[in-house]
Amino acid sequence: MAFGERVVRIIKEIPYGRVMSYGQVAAIAGTPRAAIIVGQILKNGTIKYDLPWQRVINSKGFISIVNMQFPPELQAELLKTEGIEVKKFDGQFWVDLQKYGWLPEEISGKI
């Protein structure tokens, strides 16, 4: 199975109201340092694979989107809708990874 396929699968498994960082997704998909590829896949494959793109943020918990189709404000809104607290730090949206972060092992144990 290809890396990209695993990434898509993992992202789709992120539960409602939880988030994961690019790095975590990459690591679980089998390549810890390929975080940026996860970003690529999100950027280009969100529509194609119908991904919950708003549930993926960077390792610091910030929204690191640079996409006009899916602006940070929208992502923040979607997350709030899911019950996630989104705070604002210096013009950047932030969510508590400790609190809302999620790892597949918690429920599936596989992947």
Add this chain to the structure above:
DNA sequence: AAGGTGACTAACA
């Protein structure tokens, strides 16, 4: 078809 390019990160200077 081959190569440039990241919605990233952690490690250095």
Add this chain to the structure above:
DNA sequence: ATGTTAGCCACCT
């Protein structure tokens, strides 16, 4: 403490 660099490798052109 802030800025740069080097891994990473699938996707798009």
